Amino acid sequence: MKAAIPFTTSSGHSYFYSSYNRQFLFSHPLINYFISLPENDRQWKAILRKTSEDQSVSVPGLGEFSNSDFRFYLRKFRFLKQHGFFKPGEQKNRDGTIPPNRIEQNLSQTKQLIFETTEDCNLDCVYCTYSKFYFNKNRERKKINTADAFKLLDLILDKRKPGSTQQLTVSFYGGEPLKNFDFIRDVVKHAEEHKKPDSRVTYSMTSNGLLLRKYINFLVENDFELAISLDGDELANSFRILKTNKKPSFDLVTRNIDMVREKYPAYFDRRVIFLTVRHSRNSLKSIYEHFSSRYGKTPIMSSITTTGVVDEFKEEFNDTFLKSRFPATENTCYVHELFTKHPLVAETAEVFERFGNFVFRRPGQLLNPLKKTRDKKKYLPTATCSPFDLRIYMSADGGIYPCEHISRIFELGSVKDSEVDINPDKITGTYNTYFQKLKKLCKQCYLADNCKECIFNTAVETGKPSCEFFMNKQKFTSHLTQIFDNLEQDQQLFARIRDEAFLAK
Ligand code: SF4
Ligand code: SF4
Secondary structure: OOOOEEEEOOOOOEEEEEOOOOEEEEOOHHHHHHHHOOOOOOHHHHHHHHOOOOOOEEEOOOEEEOHHHHHHHHHHHHHHHHOOOOOOOOOOEOOOOOOOHHHHHHHHHOOEEEEEOEOOOOEOOOOOOOOOOEOOOOOOOOEOOHHHHHHHHHHHHHHOOOOOOOEEEEEEEOOOHHHHHHHHHHHHHHHHHHOOOOOEEEEEEEEOOOOHHHHHHHHHHOOOEEEEEOOOOOOOOOOOEEOOOOOEOHHHHHHHHHHHHHHOHHHHHHHEEEEEEEOOOOOHHHHHHHHHHHHOOOOEEEEOOOOOEOHHHHHHHHHHHHOOOOOHHHHHOOHHHHHHHOHHHHHHHHHHHHHOOOOOOOHHHHHOOOOOOOOOOEOOOOOOOOOOOOEEEEOOOOEEEOOOOOOHHHOOEEEEOOEEEOOHHHHHHHHHHHHHHHHHHHHOOOOHHHOOOOHHHOOOOOOOOOOOOOOOHHHHHHHHHHHHHHHHHOHHHHHHHHHHHHHHO
């Protein structure tokens, strides 16, 4: 980051961010004025020359100041300058690459193995990433090959180090995974029989909830973490329609959820979570009110996928899913109730942690709080996870991917005819080529220290990668202004974020 960033909130309060000291400081408009003058600018000298000590000073765009005030803030500005407040902050080296041996290491300690159990689904959600709106491989109703899946599961289980207590979660994804229940049952049996004596395997599933009545006993017996996709109340959920007759699925799913809660209340409290996609038919308010009043829970929220939309349908896509039917003020509702699950709180806490200087997660950070020593580490551009470190995803047609969220064009390997093809050199070569393509942009990005973008969402496969979250100085200044505006309007929020948000992470 190049230098100090002055900004003023809508209520007229001035601040500046010192990237060198990693501090947000309450400021004075004159200090911000001096900061914004180009280096070696002598404008203030000219202003002073034209005014005698008993005259007020007129500053272009700011108004009149008493001569003593002007001189006081000029002295303060010089003092801060002398102490490095306006120096450019240390930039992280973003020339990092992934070495081939990292793949083997990641496979031996991966946290989650996800199977696309079947491509088949009993819903026909209007916003599904396999709908007409998105580029993707044609989907049939393919079921995953059990022998191939066992091969990959065995490989992951075998690579676990003896005595490793690290947990592996085996997850079932779809389509609707319960449409291939036999596979789920066989994998659980296989994992229990083949896991190493000390190792822990747990299970999870993402389901639309339509088949829960039939299979809930099995899920409870095996203590599955059950993530049910539901977008809120009846209107909010109305993009999720039944495949057979295109009618809303809300009533059927809700009846099934109520049945689970009634029959297994302790399991429901402990292991059932909700996944909600935010779109034009719901709002933070409607989502919070529905889930808290009905289930005493707050869902995990995600935004509708906007990458990979086919040009022909872009306008219809925007009109259908992105044009909100709710006023913008809805976005600041229930900030205290949702707290760290509220996007505004999450973003504010992250900005303070990544750009500020008062959150310490490791003892070593306390020894070097200002992080001004030369950091020799090379960081990867973007926020992409290291392949297979967090998870490994096998699609129903045998493709291997780093996760379930990215386009099928990024296949990293395969399992076919009981042969697992994972080539570490090829995989790291692909990642490093992609990083090479994007690092120039990331090096100029003011948001880089709080980047949340994955390389696979940046059109990196094309000759022209781009990032919708890229921030130049101007955008970053607006971002900080927005955050401080929100904090000024709700002064308790800052205290709560300071006291609670970081511990909650
Ligand atoms: S979206 Fe990207 S960063 Fe996130 S889990 Fe998938 S591969 Fe990793
Ligand atoms: S937000 Fe985009 S441009 Fe900025 S660092 Fe992250 S990936 Fe790079």
